[in-house]
Amino acid sequence: MDAKNLLKEHVSKIVALTDKQFDYFFSHFKTETFKKGQTVISEGQNVDKEYFVVSGCLKSFYVNDEIKMYILQFAMSTWWASDYAALYNKTKATINVDCISDVEILSLSNDDREKLCREIHEVEHFFRWRTNRGYVASQKRLLSFMNNDTKTRYEELLALYPALYNTVPKHLIAAYLGVSRETLSRLYNASKSH
Amino acid sequence: MDAKNLLKEHVSKIVALTDKQFDYFFSHFKTETFKKGQTVISEGQNVDKEYFVVSGCLKSFYVNDEIKMYILQFAMSTWWASDYAALYNKTKATINVDCISDVEILSLSNDDREKLCREIHEVEHFFRWRTNRGYVASQKRLLSFMNNDTKTRYEELLALYPALYNTVPKHLIAAYLGVSRETLSRLYNASKSH
DNA sequence: TTCATTACGTGATGTAGATCACATTCGTCA
DNA sequence: TGACGAATGTGATCTACATCACGTAATGAA
Incomplete structure (x- = not known):
């Protein structure tokens, strides 16, 4: 269009x-x-x-x-x-x-x-x-920041912007979540293994 | 009025x-x-x-x-x-x-x-x-959440709502900052001593 | 193709803040 | 005035995450 x-x-x-x-x-x-x-x-x-x-x-x-x-x-x-x-x-x-x-x-x-x-x-x-x-x-994101751990926020993000998953580098996703790229990497790989 | x-x-x-x-x-x-x-x-x-x-x-x-x-x-x-x-x-x-x-x-x-x-x-x-x-x-508060430590956010809050300082219980201020009341108490008393 | 840059993974270690536990003070109301 | 619940202070311990350090894989330009 x-x-x-x-x-x-x-x-x-x-x-x-x-x-x-x-x-x-x-x-x-x-x-x-x-x-x-x-x-x-x-x-x-x-x-x-x-x-x-x-x-x-x-x-x-x-x-x-x-x-x-x-x-x-x-x-x-x-x-x-x-x-x-x-x-x-x-x-x-x-x-x-x-x-x-x-x-x-x-x-x-x-x-x-x-x-x-x-x-x-x-x-x-x-x-x-x-x-x-x-x-x-x-407001909702602020609340999620205060209330949820990083893993939950990561899942929320993928639900909100599903297209991001394969589109943007992981360190940008970390920068959105407000955690270091290392933490996101560990989190991401840990949850893959089950 | x-x-x-x-x-x-x-x-x-x-x-x-x-x-x-x-x-x-x-x-x-x-x-x-x-x-x-x-x-x-x-x-x-x-x-x-x-x-x-x-x-x-x-x-x-x-x-x-x-x-x-x-x-x-x-x-x-x-x-x-x-x-x-x-x-x-x-x-x-x-x-x-x-x-x-x-x-x-x-x-x-x-x-x-x-x-x-x-x-x-x-x-x-x-x-x-x-x-x-x-x-x-x-948006500004969200950014402050990601970027600043608790002490800085505490000072920002008092600047934004100066009347709160003597008006509302400290545990409510902690709940605004997104930290435990214990952490706020320690922070608050540590910075008093200089 | 080669070389450089960017992205990503992973171990070791340090730290802010959570949580639990308990003591003390304050405010409110009978 | 006394008493009970709410608010606050403070120590001990635990944990998620940051930071540093280093290695490897992917990407992209010359």
């Missing part, structure tokens, strides 16, 4: 836009393509866009002391990604977003999103829904 | 409603008062309201195996609380909300919120803003 129809289908699950409204909405997006390994947002830069993933996989992550990396989110087709704290507060990025694979995304500037939200009530509703979904997911 | 004006001031920081619009908006809220220790939402029940705190302090928390408690949020004056996962998905509550002190709150039903969002574009904008703020805060 092409980018426009993918976005259209995604939005239409939540709000009903006329074709004309959707065309107008879509006219604010810009198609961008990146190669595996390229950077979309990097720490310290200004952030003025958010991204809707058409194909491929992004990761958003924080790097501590130039050493440890923690992955906040993997973003696959129909997921959204940005540094939302920086985007909304108009501050410099504190997180990075880059490409795990070749990627096609649709970008939307913060100003255009706010303009569209003002102009089309349904669009505002859509973005409220989307943010709410993210909020609930984030 | 009375409940109505507190809410009015809170909302007006984000959107401009006419007095007539605000009166209509406010007419959907119901004042409720609770005594310290009383339950607002309990696990397994239906959830159909969210709460705006006028005075006092709520906690929202998850209880694992009837044993361990993890606090998702403390909610003080002008904060909102509910089990948003249950509220939006119309499922049974998985978290609890109760009162750390005597509390006055304004309740708003999910149906009324959605109705108000449909009827008044500015109201939808307000709730999008509010949820977004919650999402960003939740």
Whole structure:
């Protein structure tokens, strides 16, 4: 499916836009393509866009002391990604977003999103829904962090993103789980043996 | 300040409603008062309201195996609380909300919120803003969880909710930090001695 | 093909924090 | 005022995971 129809289908699950409204909405997006390994947002830069993933996989992550990396989110087709704290507060990025694979995304500037939200009530509703979904997911992950051991969280992750299993290197999965790659490796091999 | 004006001031920081619009908006809220220790939402029940705190302090928390408690949020004056996962998905509550002190709150039903969002574009904008703020805060806390040790998180918490320091029992602070009360006690007393 | 880089596995050892156990103090209510 | 439950402090021990160290396999570019 092409980018426009993918976005259209995604939005239409939540709000009903006329074709004309959707065309107008879509006219604010810009198609961008990146190669595996390229950077979309990097720490310290200004952030003025958010991204809707058409194909491929992004990761958003924080790097501590130039050493440890923690992955906040993997973003696959129909997921959204940005540094939302920086985007909304108009501050410099504190997180990075880059490409795990070749990627096609649709970008939307913060100003255009706010303009569209003002102009089309349904669009505002859509973005409220989307943010709410993210909020609930984030709370759930936080709870899982406090409550579950690493193995349980590993299984949860594979349930949430089944495609990751064979797609992304294990050390990235460890960085999402917040454990060392060694621990994940041991865990993973121990549970294989029965 | 009375409940109505507190809410009015809170909302007006984000959107401009006419007095007539605000009166209509406010007419959907119901004042409720609770005594310290009383339950607002309990696990397994239906959830159909969210709460705006006028005075006092709520906690929202998850209880694992009837044993361990993890606090998702403390909610003080002008904060909102509910089990948003249950509220939006119309499922049974998985978290609890109760009162750390005597509390006055304004309740708003999910149906009324959605109705108000449909009827008044500015109201939808307000709730999008509010949820977004919650999402960003939740991401930040998740990152802090992965990245920082308990002591740093303890200091962050006191910076975020300075009023908690002398207000709530230490074991609740431990439950927010996701550590045992013993560990918090040791940490707290160790750092006192210099 | 070769060489370098990245990914992955696994042992040894150190450590933050959990858990258990018990003592002490505080708050609340009869 | 006395008493009982809740909150807190503190020692001893256990455990999951980090860290360091090293080896091997896979990947990718020249």
